Amino acid sequence: MNDKIKVAHLSIASNAALTLGKLAIGITMNSVSVISEAIHSGLDLIAALIAFFSVRESAKPADERHHYGHGKFENVAGITEAILILGAAVIIIHNAYPKLFGRTEIHSLDMGAAVMGISAVVNFLVSRKLFNVGRRTDSPALEADAWHLLTDVYTSLGVLAGIVAIKITGLTIIDPLIAIGVSLLIFNAAIRLIRNSMQSILDARLPEADERVIKEVLNKYSPEFVEFHKLRTRKAGSQRYVDLHLVVPGHMLINKAHNICDQIEEEISDRLSGIHVLIHAEPCALNCSDCRQTAAGKSNSVSCEILDKNKLLGGKPGNK
Incomplete structure (x- = not known):
């Protein structure tokens, strides 16, 4: 300043x-x-x-x-x-x-x-x-x-x-x-x-380059969640605002989901100055094998066709 x-x-x-x-x-x-x-x-x-x-x-x-x-x-x-x-x-x-x-x-x-x-x-x-x-x-x-x-x-x-x-x-x-x-x-x-x-x-979205950075960070952490949707961005002066919904495996512990959100928010903030990120974590409603493996402490690899499709960033929400 x-x-x-x-x-x-x-x-x-x-x-x-x-x-x-x-x-x-x-x-x-x-x-x-x-x-x-x-x-x-x-x-x-x-x-x-x-x-x-x-x-x-x-x-x-x-x-x-x-x-x-x-x-x-x-x-x-x-x-x-x-x-x-x-x-x-x-x-x-x-x-x-x-x-x-x-x-x-x-x-x-x-x-x-x-x-x-x-x-x-x-x-x-x-x-x-x-x-x-x-x-x-x-x-x-x-x-x-x-x-x-x-x-x-x-x-x-x-x-x-x-x-x-x-x-x-x-x-x-x-x-x-x-x-x-x-x-x-x-x-x-x-x-x-x-x-x-x-x-x-009029709250127009952030420039394409800024949104590309946000999606790159989300893609980096994609093995930790199912998919994201409702990504919204806007700007006020020099301040940027981002909010989105992050779908996580249904049986993931709340503190783990919270930690993933914090990591994503922190990395986006490191790459874009003056940005405020708000992430709403929600459970995947499908009782697929990936969610059951996560609950049992096994690897978080995707093992069903539905998740394969939903892993595409910005795809159809897994809980819809």
Whole structure:
């Protein structure tokens, strides 16, 4: 959590400096594309503040009101950030559109090029830091903030290219065209952020790679049980949740079944960070030879056709 707070502070500081710098240069130049970049950075600053407060809130433990913790605060933050940058895109288009039909004087092109170049470099470095920490801690809020800054890198480079083109050609219409292009990139980033955050809000299943890890662990312990079913997964912020039913031989002692569940839970937790596993053990209702051998203390090898079929992970439950 200290790493998440530190990198959130870094994002706030860099965005504040870049917003003020771009706004001052944009007003001096009378450039709508540079001012649009200042607006974009201003929204990134607000997004960085939201990310900071959300990671701090999501770190709080479960309480009487939030039994499953506060992880979804980060998902709400991601949606809020996306809505903010959608608003920025609308403002940029509103300001740029009238300038498509009238020539405007643009000053201090060299100064504008310098601030755009500095902005691209700073945002690239900060976004990489945010991505590294966000992915390591599985933080949707930090990853959303990183995407904002990476988008800012692309748009800053676009504006820089526009300034160079204006200096070479003298065509000032390039300025509003670049601004509108910036807004389209912002729209794309916002829609992606909303889609990713909504999946967690609506309890979408974990990614296929995560579920593959869970099934690999279950397969490793498959000689100890009959089969599993009702595997369900979801995510809240950086926290993952898994629950499933584990069918064990009918005469297996309760403490042995409990130990198997503990081993499975522990290994899944070792391989996937921030995961909460809940396993419901239930007895196999079929009085097959495998269950009788287990009760007699013999080997737990499968010896009937029904169990051979049910040993396939995710197959039909043995007690149905």
